[in-house]
Amino acid sequence: MAAHLLSWSSPLRTFGSTMSSMVAGRSNSTLATDAAAYQRAASANQRPRVFSRRRVPNRQKFIEDQKTQGESRILEKYQTRDWRAGDIYTPHDLSAAEMKKWRKRYSPATDAFDSLNMNPLDLYKTSFGRPVLLPPGVSPLISHLMPKANDLLMRFKANKSIFLRSIDDPAIARQYTEHKAHTTVARFSPSGFYVASGDVTGLVRVWDCVGEGHTKGEYSIVNGRINDLAWDGDSQRIIAVGDGKQRYGHCITWDSGNTVGEIYGHTQQINSVSIRQQRPLRAAAAGDDKNLVFYHGAPFKFNTGIRDKHTNYIYGVGFSPDGSTLVSVGADRRIWLYDGKTGEPRGQIGEGEHKGSIFSVSWSKDSRKFVTASADKTVKVWDVEAGKVSQTWYIGGEGSTDVNDQQVGVVWPPGRSDNLLISLSLGGNLNYLAEGTPEPRQVIQGHQKNITSLTQSHHGSDNGTLWTGSFDGRVCSWDVPTGTAAEVDGESHSAYIAGLAPMQEGNGRIYSVAWDDTIRSMDVGTKTYTGSSSKLSGQPKGIAAAAAVLVGTSESVEIYKDGQKIGDFKSKFPITTVAAHGNTAAIGGDDSTVQICEISGATLIPKTDIKASRNPVSALAFSPNGSLLAVGDSRGRVLVYNVADATLVTDRWTAHTSRITSIAWNENGTHVVSGALDTNIFVWNLANPGEWLQATNAHKEGVNGVAWVSGSKIASAGADAAVKLWKVEGLE
Template identity: 60%
Template sequence: MMSIVSEAIWAASPTTTRGQPTPLSSDPKGERVAYASNKSIFLRNIDNPAISKQYTAHTSQTSVARFSPSGYYVASGDVSGTVRVWDCVGEGATKGEYHIISGRINDIAWDGDSQRIIAVGDGKERFGHCITADSGNSVGEISGHSSQINSVSIRQQRPLRAVTGSDDTSLVFYHGAPFKFNTNLRGQHSRFVFGTAFSPDGNVFGSVGADKKIWLFDGKTGEQKTAIGDGVHTGSIFGISWSKDSKQFVTASADQTVRIWDAEAGKAVQTWRMGEEGVVSIPDQQMGVVWPSGRSDGLVISVDLEGNLNYLIPGSQKPTQVVRGHQKNVTAAAISDSTFFTGSFEGRIRAWDISTGLADKVDGDGHSNYVAGLTATSAKGEPQVYSVGWDDSLRSISVPTKTFTGSSTSLKFQPKCVTTTSGTVLIVAPESIELYNDGESVGSFPVKYTPTTIAASGSTVAVGGDDKLVHIYTLSGTTLKDASTELRRATSPISALAFSANGERLAVGAANGKIYAFEAGGEWKLITDRWSAHTARITSLAWDESAEAAASGSLDTNVMVWSVKDPGKRIKALNAHKDGVTGVAWAGVGKVVSTGGDAAVKVWKVSGL
């Protein structure tokens, strides 16, 4: 029996917004971190970030996720004002879906019994609400603010207390349960309040914000105690998180630093500054921080504006690890031996190590816009990847050093797709196929149809068109010659092409979800036209090494694997990537990697071929 099962999820990075906090949460054991990314929530193993769970039940952009103190549930919010409570230990079943406000949920807090939740954000008639996690019943009200609430924290002991911080520069202190307004704390902060947090022992809570100030208050009475660190942070403070012994807390700031503070002494005891020394770097702004309890190594995790997770161990000067990925939908992918390259909507390229499941950044000057295509080659000795982007440029990447090489080649057109064969790079332009060698233009081949996609093997070049045909050409040196062969089977525009490694087979994908397989060369005999189960555009195709099986990805969110021997049989991974699959590749025998609209990479084990 053929089967396809999920082997790993290599998570997307947290979604970040400049000038807005990015919440991070950790489970009580300090094993996993939770965060929002696009329309998903990822629960990521801290010690092995290549292991993660993905929750996909939200239908709009997610904004926050918080583990319950029991460790059994997560409450997560989205920009539509919906909070979902779900099981994070078993299958991820949703326990409850509650509509809280008519706008973005900015933060969520649990009480110590894992029974009550307060969710806050940017509403119209109210800025938050208190509910029971299992039924959504009201257990108090959030009031006293005049603009959006950015953060909330609940005291984990009785008597129950809660605090919220808002754009109106004030904090509101609540007594509970049921939670009700007790006092409005004004005059401490002079700008937006971004973070609030009770110490684990409940004795104090701290608040931070855009005025770069840190305030501590009495956890039972809400009385102001002390302001600390005046003038230390030089940018907005976006996050605050306490150590499990309640003696220290950590802050994250737009000034590119993460600092540990001694609460009693009111002094910073450790500072990490990200980025190059003395250089102001917006991507290195620290947007959020969590100090996971239940660990023995004292690890702190911060997130920067690029969504990178920085692992910070007290006593060390630099992050011990930086966990990277994509924040925006992946638009192109290519595999080179054991490295999977992915390019995304805003121009970021990542190199994933298939053996570890971790992503590296590609060093050097990359693309500043949509990555339209990636293609791998070893024609010039060392393995290389070529990339084209909607900054209208062609780049080359050295695979061993993960670095952009040479200079950027400016294209005079918007590229649609790229392939390479025997050292020549072929790019699909709006009305022609453009040929490049070592970054120099070596030829242009105008066509009478609108080309959509391209693939090449040896001297054979296949070009798909929106005329529903696959046009075959021969590459001789740097000239394309029309082989006067057209493959006529598809009933809608051609959207994907792939030759097998031995060059003997060609897979053709169409915009209506149908796939056709041909023998490459000679009479171009049709092998099968029965590979039709996708319901939307085929975006990517890949043959396995034996050329007996092919994998496909489609905008219908599914990954499928097909057999040449038994064309009617297919195996599918449904909802593989929310918002569509954009890349598939084989990473050795029986292993498929895929990527797509959720900005994540998935690994699939395929057996029984």
């Protein structure tokens, strides 16, 4: 067994998305409740009602063990996903027969809309800006504010994570990663202790957001995507709605999943739901059928349906904080107000003010105003009593024609004294807005898609800037001390960023290649694209910059100088990756060969071939002085060779279980960090190859880039669209 030389601390910062990965589990208090339920059942000689394929633990043995071994050991021993307090289990783990039994017990026998087989999503595949049905690649949606006022909850549709971010310091963030499918919505409970989140499979998960992020419950609501959900004022009940085949929504208690109401009255998918926070409890839901349905509770039951107020899809509904008023907005650009207790329509306001669909609405804490976000690229504050607009922000400038400036989400954070509003642009920017100020106070930028490349500036003293590229062609620079990001200005790539490389000569340039088959350069100081792009001969596999800029394609290595192609080198094997240091280049091949070449003007001169392994080479990195070369392959191995004589230094670094995507050396050349598709990051010790440090599940869905920021800090980026900064302790 290898001893661990190093130890990870918690991630220092997570830029754009998250601060640390959490491990899902159940709290000791929950387990204690479960154990108590089991003990009561055993003493009464009753069998708990559990719908499960697995056998229930022996009751008598459980009691005996509890007496002899202590509660903590027993709780650990009997921690399973098959039973919980109340003996009601969610159906996502059940067999088909058990699922049928569960539905028969907890769901209505018939559904008036079972015969509706049309999927309304088919009608909107070319639409933009839908608040819950965004086109692929539009990831974050503002959801709700924690009562603590400084934590903003966002969800990322492009992956399977939920992110909690601080409003005042967005670099401070947390990540929930227990969803197995793409997430669609998330909401804080009014108490601020829990978050409920939904995904495309119809599963709602409730988890602790103030502790370690343990999952408290998982419940199957509809057999389709969850579009929205809402908590009641007691933080006890949840209504979740979406696009199901048997039903479009359901109401449950968060701790047990018991049914506490039926959501019916709609003939198409439901887009939005809201619950009145005062008693008597009321709820409202609206969707693609242009129908707003009012419910009385609890348990929640159909009261009335209002069909004649909106002429197009309804995108948002919301009760005011004092419960007196309900508002609805939609694609018809209309805003309707209703009595919050009876549901009686009060009237329409603001006709003709918005020039595009209204996607989102949020109330001020005093219930006197609300704010709307629209496809016309504006955010408007409305005075409820006057029925008029009190302020308008033109995001991107008045007259903007950029579709990314469409406003698809907005929230008015409660509990803040600065009256801050936050809106979300279709392009993913978060706009901090303050009443009385015509321009956004701050714009938070970042990635919405899989981050595919990561590098660091080497220009002068600018070692505190990271550069990242993502699947959609966006490139961002990140200030390490503050964690703020800025998208590179100018004409950008239009597809997957295949590589980023800084010039080692210190001319202040970062070069990028993408699957639009172009190479571009960026100025480090101004953070803008410079000059025009150059067309590549094929799809790029990687890029490296030293005495020249080398771009590897499947057939050759193209050589560039000052943005212009000056030559190429035909390889004898399919190229997978390239690296360079000074006048030396390394070319990795699909046949597991690494070819060492000398960079000589407009060509490469082959020097040595290294047969690194029996697997394709996937990553290469020279040590800071260029004497050593680290080689990663598609099976998760990392090997180190002397460049001068091609001798093997170590081949013991084999702990990864899938393709190595990135390798980086520390400034002293004594340690190597590697990232792989297995989601893990390893730090390796060159002096003691048998000693390493592992950060498991560093990035959900895989690590795509690593960089050594300083002596004890490592940056990483991955498929979860997050950039994380780690501190490594105990380097020797």
